[in-house]
Amino acid sequence: MNTPDPFRGIAVFMQVVQAGSFTLAAERLDMSKSGVAKSIARLEAALGVRLFQRTTRHLSLTEEGRQFSDGCLRAVAELESAQALVTAQRQELAGRMRVDLPVVFGRRWVLPALLEIAAEHPALELDVSLTDRQVDLVEDSIDLVIRIGPLQDSATLVAKPLGVQQAVLIAHPDYLARHGQPQTPDDLHGHACITFGSGGQTRPWHFLDSKGRNQPLTVRGRLGLNHSEAILDAALAGHGIALLSDWLVAEHLRAGRLLRVLPEVRTQGFPIHAVWQKNRHLSAKVRRVVDLLAERFLPEPPWEERSRVS
Structure with missing residues (x-):
């Protein structure tokens, strides 16, 4: 028929x-x-x-x-x-691409993947900036940006998920030996906490209850620092308990330099996205690079593959 x-x-x-x-x-x-x-x-x-x-x-x-x-x-x-x-x-990736990355996460996890892609495609020219400023893709002429956190709706942008950044409570073994393990989030008020902030302003720590609802907890610490790597340094030196991204502490947890605190308590996660302009003249090359990044970040992020912690 x-x-x-x-x-x-x-x-x-x-x-x-x-x-x-x-x-x-x-x-x-x-x-x-x-x-x-x-x-x-x-x-x-x-x-x-x-x-x-x-x-x-x-x-x-x-x-x-x-x-x-x-x-x-x-x-x-x-x-x-x-x-x-x-x-x-099918074709060799070629031409210039401007990419913007968050400073710490970008340098530790995205840049190595981009360098591998560049090595595999010699005709691809990468112009990479590392900044925690929220760039405007159009005004700043950026082809691809990696963003962590909720995205604003935009009819002119396309986003592909690359995973989730999860927060982890950690401390040095020596600190926990001296002060003991907290048993509930409220116990953190009696501990030395290393917080993110400066000028007397600190960010609350966000936990989730049994129904997945956000439960912010304001902790007052002896140390307030405005850079995640500085907080990590202070935690490694035994100055107290910190809440840091899993990708930042995974290798230290694996090596035993840090221990999980309240591992049964759920923390807030933030999505990781690759974002680019909805422009068909550029998107084919950009989406190909995004697909290559996704192969390295999904279905399991590289920090979990390398640093499995039970």
């Missing part, structure tokens, strides 16, 4: 829409005007609707024709995007 070709006549239809007349569309398609008219008639018969309003001097889309035209435009854009992506996967 023969099934009708759903794409038959669509190319002719779109050419008529763009040209605004059967005559000009016929010239562009190297067809006769009657051939164009017959193709449109067959398409209208297959769809069961009239696509154009025709007079001797004027040609315009019907409401059904406008809806069909909009759908065809979206479908063509998707096909072009798929074609560009397949082509990019």
Whole structure:
């Protein structure tokens, strides 16, 4: 049994829409005007609707024709995007890409992956900036950015998840030997805590209750530092308990230089995304690089693969 070709006549239809007349569309398609008219008639018969309003001097889309035209435009854009992506996967990555990374996470985990990608694709030129400032991809001419935390909705941006940053309570074994292990989050008020902040302003520590609801806890510490690596240094020196990202402390937990505190308590996690502009002229190359990054971060992040802690 023969099934009708759903794409038959669509190319002719779109050419008529763009040209605004059967005559000009016929010239562009190297067809006769009657051939164009017959193709449109067959398409209208297959769809069961009239696509154009025709007079001797004027040609315009019907409401059904406008809806069909909009759908065809979206479908063509998707096909072009798929074609560009397949082509990019087959071809050597080439040209310049500007990438922005968060300072500590970017340097420790994303930059090594980007350097591997650059080594595999010598024609790819990477311009990498490391900053914790929230950059504007358009104003700062950034092709790809890695962001940690909730994303703002944007019709002009595309995002791909790369995992979740999880917070971990840790302390040096010597500190816990001297002061004991806290048994509940409230016990942290009686411990020396190393907090993130300066000028007397500190960020609360966020935990989750049994229903997954956020439970912020304000702790007052002996040390307030405004850099995560500085907090890690203080914890390694035995100055108290800290709440740090799992990717920052994983190797130290594995080596026994740090121990988990309240491991049964759930902490708040933050999504990690690769974000880029919705621009088909750039997105094929960018998405290919994002796919290569995803291969290194998913389904399990590299810090867990290298530093499994029970």
